[in-house]
Amino acid sequence: MAAVNPNHLPDPETALETLISAGAVDEAPDGTLSTTADFEKTLAIYHDIYGAVSTEEFNNTVAELFGLDPETATERIDEFGIEREDVVAYLAAQSYLDIPVEQNLLIVMAGILVEITPSSPVPAELRELDDDSYEAFLDDNPDAVVTVWRRNCAPCDEMKAEMDAILERVPDGVSIAGLDGEAAGDFCRTYDVDAAPSVLCFLDGDLKEHESGRRSPDELSDIFGRVY
Incomplete structure (x- = not known):
């Protein structure tokens, strides 16, 4: 600065x-x-x-x-x-x-x-992406779920508590990763992400569904079923 x-x-x-x-x-x-x-x-x-x-x-x-x-x-x-x-x-x-x-x-x-900003809000279970790496990730993983998180976010924390159940519902062959929404401005602008948590489902490299707000594992399972 x-x-x-x-x-x-x-x-x-x-x-x-x-x-x-x-x-x-x-x-x-x-x-x-x-x-x-x-x-x-x-x-x-x-x-x-x-x-x-x-x-x-x-x-x-x-x-x-x-x-x-x-x-x-x-x-x-x-x-x-x-x-x-x-x-x-x-x-x-x-x-x-x-x-x-x-x-x-x-x-x-x-x-x-x-x-000294707090560590990333992305759950430890997920591969963390940023503005420099998300495009390569989607090139390598055209079928992917990309999640967006932020700090001091109660709905994010509630979803993180269910991360194991969420991961169980990700279909075979579909990759999943996360971004810090407060730091990944390019990604958020590109895909019109203005809230966290957000879940973006890509199929063959194209964004097919974008959901904002807390979603339960069962709700995410329904979303994944529609897309994949």
Whole structure:
């Protein structure tokens, strides 16, 4: 996120202390850092807003945040490798903190928050895909179920608790994988995924059915039966 005055950014320790004092980050006795559940609620809101916007909308958001013209913003995004998760973390920190914080300090905070974001919401039983790997996965597995998950999502957690039963209902010859919906913006835009959990069924490489919201193993079995 260091796209503005990268050589004059504040000390990361100052940024971290501010985040801890504000209750956005917890530090365990062994020094392990984690975002708090309270802050993650704010983070989820900004993921919903900005995680899957178009490239043009994303570039315009960066331009507005840093007072740049769109062309310069695009150059900075490419030069510094700014991702949507960086902007989401920046905006979430800005919203969550109840004290005025200078822009460069927010940039450093965003970098810290991206590094300590909770582990993926994709169930451990599933192969995890991302925007760089889902196309190859579908090329190799034209008959596939792709699931989309997110953090702080009660319906997602309820479905995860039934993952063994869900896997039992996936037909032979059909692969299954999962994506972090908050990080896989390209996938979500391509297939119009705007909610989690979502289940997308591909047959011969083509999307045949897309269901959003919690589905029981029996409901998924009916969906799989229709598609496969």
